[in-house]
Amino acid sequence: SQTIHQWPATLVQPVGSPLSLECTVEGTSNPNLYWYRQAAGRGLQLLFYSVGIGQISSEVPQNLSASRPQDRQFILSSKKLLLSDSGFYLCAWSYREWVTDTQYFGPGTRLTVL
Amino acid sequence: QKEVEQNSGPLSVPEGAIASLNCTYSDRGSQSFFWYRQYSGKSPELIMSIYSNGDKEDGRFTAQLNKASQYVSLLIRDSQPSDSATYLCAVNVSPGNQFYFGTGTSLTVIP
Numbered sequence: 001s002q003t004i005h006q007w008p009a010t011l012v013q014p015v016g017s018p019l020s021l022e023c024t025v026e027g028t029s030n031p032n033l034y035w036y037r038q039a040a041g042r043g044l045q046l047l048f049y050s051v052g053i054g055q056i057s058s059e060v061p062q063n064l065s066a067s068r069p070q071d072r073q074f075i076l077s078s079k080k081l082l083l084s085d086s087g088f089y090l091c092a093w094s095y096r097e098w099v100t101d102t103q104y105f106g107p108g109t110r111l112t113v114l
Numbered sequence: 115q116k117e118v119e120q121n122s123g124p125l126s127v128p129e130g131a132i133a134s135l136n137c138t139y140s141d142r143g144s145q146s147f148f149w150y151r152q153y154s155g156k157s158p159e160l161i162m163s164i165y166s167n168g169d170k171e172d173g174r175f176t177a178q179l180n181k182a183s184q185y186v187s188l189l190i191r192d193s194q195p196s197d198s199a200t201y202l203c204a205v206n207v208s209p210g211n212q213f214y215f216g217t218g219t220s221l222t223v224i225p
Contacts, residue, residue: 034213043217044158044202090157094213100146100165101206103213105157 002027004106006091012112019064019078021092021109027073031093032101033074035066038088049075086113120203120216128224133190135219137203140184146206147179147186151199152218158202162188172175 003026013019024029033048046059048066056066067075074091088110094103101107116178117140122222127133135149136192146165155173164177164186176189207214 013162044215046212049212072181088157090207100163102146102160102163103148103158103206105150108153108157 001019002093002104003021004091004093004104006106006109010110010112012048012114013081014114015083017082019076019081019111020112021091021111023071023074023076023106025093028072028093028095030071031095033068033093034094034103035074036090036092038090040087043095047076050109055076081113083096083113086111094107116201118205118214118216120168120201120219122217123220124222125219126222126224127193129193129195131193131223133192133193133197133221134202134225135188135203135221136185137187137216138185139203139205139214141205141207141214142184144181144183144184144205144207147177148174148204148206148213149186150202150204151197151201152159153199190221193221195225196224198222 005024012037017094032051034049036044050056050068051067053068065077088108090108091106094101119138143224149162151161152158152177162175162177167179167181170177178187188211203216203220213217
């Protein structure tokens with residue numbers, strides 16, 4: 001069976017500090033991978049998605065970046081955090097089942113920027 | 115722009131009642147539809163998926179899809195306090211592409 005891991009689970013960082021969040025998927029190969037952010041009481045905001053190693057599509061962020069160094073590893077980074085970067089960061093993966101993709105979420109990282 | 119709309123709620127139902135959650139989407143080419151449940155402080159959990167017009171039942175949950183009217187709904191029968199959560203509707207236009215999420219409907223089941 002497939003599992004998705006994220007770490008750390010919680011993180012408190014000062015404004016201006018760097019960020020690195022990691023996500024790994026087990027039990028599958030060549031998954032599509034996604035980073036979402038969910039601000040308190042808000043919906044899911046897609047940040048990045050990747051259909052393969054080194055292939056990253058960016059949706060919104062200015063000071064965030066993503067990398068996919070290995071097939072089942074997805075990393076979210078920032079050089080300098082902003083207060084507005086606080087939120088619940090979710091990694092997700094999807095796979096093809098019959099004629100559709102199905103998406104599953106990791107446990108998430110709760111980031112507080114002070 | 116592809117949009118998924120949900121009533122934010124909160125929706126309150128008594129224990130044992132049927133909870134009805136609704137979602138509309140803008141892209142007529144959408145192919146796959148999903149309902150996720152998100153408990154407070156936790157990540158979304160997939161509970162139902164539906165691809166064809168009509169009803170799909172899984173235990174106490176029934177998903178209903180009407181592509182002509184561009185809506186998808188989730189019925190929860192015999193609602194339990196443990197069903198209290200935010201329910202997210204999601205749409206996938208085509209395989210290999212993005213998933214679009216609604217902002218979620220908050221459901222409270224009152225004992």
